[in-house]
Amino acid sequence: MNIIEQLKWRYATKSFDENAILTEDKIHTLTQAFNLTATSYGLQPIKLIVIQNKALQHELMQHAMNQKQIEQASHLFIFCIQTTIDKHFVNEYFNRVHTIRKTPKEILQPFEDFLINDFENKSQKDIDIWATNQAYLAMGNLMTVCAMEDIDACPMEGFLPHKIDEALNLREKGLKSVLLMPVGYRAQDDKFAAFKKVRKNIEDAVIKW
Template sequence: MNTITRKQLLDQLNWRYATKQFDPTRKISTEDWNTLEEALVLSPSSVGLQPWSFLVIDDPELRARLQPASYGQSQIVDASHLVVFTTKFDLSEADVDAHVANVAKVRGVSVEDLTGLKGMAMGIVTGRSETERRDWAFNQTYIALGNLLTSAALLGIDACPMEGFSREEYDKILGLTEQGLASAAVVTLGYRSAEDKYATAPKVRFGRKEIVRHL
């Protein structure tokens, strides 16, 4: 199995930052973008339920409509790619059945063999209120967001995770509610502008001794 070195990993994580200004003339190659989409698909989730949908906004006019709902932030229109992370806001037993059926198909086992998995997944759906299910789904979506940011950094692609947008307006513009979805976060990806002063700013983090504890 091919692996990157420890130094390569830390170098890329130190290199990445929340890009404030993208170079609108530079686009992510089709090959790299396909890799990032596959990375999204491979994102982990609790019990494997994957309570999400990732919307890649390719239409420039649609991105222009989303910019005012993003408090005018330039990344929305300047970045090579824009991804809206959405969650299924009210998971149902049907979602669990679909997941279990897919696991059975992919792994070549019967649905009956997956009784334990189904029971755990049903506990999430039937053992929580609608608000609790929604919060759970939102939290799961952030796992995928982190996975995308790290994957992009390893490919030398800049990204900016964004919560500075009106979820209500995004849901309306994209027609998400009718699809049983709710916007959770936005990520813009591309290549940093030479004029972005934050690109060379020192990375600010608390030290490892301050935030990592061994018990």
């Protein structure tokens, strides 16, 4: 597979084939890719909600400026951030490191203490911005994996997060929605699929020293 050709193939899908459904294997690949995304400090302050429910997709579409892709798509991915990044959250991460890598706790402790102190001194706004940046990393990763798997996707920021949060009771789960991404297969009559990409010349986008 030529990854550059696949990236040329992908586009922000404007119309999905409502009858084309992603297999469980495809969804498994995407959720695994989400979980393998690099995040700051490795802390993974993000969660992915996967929805395959046309009635619910229709309801959520109304909180996203009625963008029809949300209802048409095979699945709707909602990228969320965790709202509480505290000592317990950091402890859980280092417990995983210890369990999986067998790294002695005395070696981990200085970095663990540093992160606990660092987050205790951050405002909630700063923590939310930091966590949201990790969600963007995950979305970018998934968009590339989608292209490699011949899956269509449409990244979205245009929605009312508080309405999505209310509809899915995300606050009770300690989550906030920050990004949406319908995934599936493009409709054959989506004219946008044939449009040429508009990008800068590579010389204007990349600086080599």
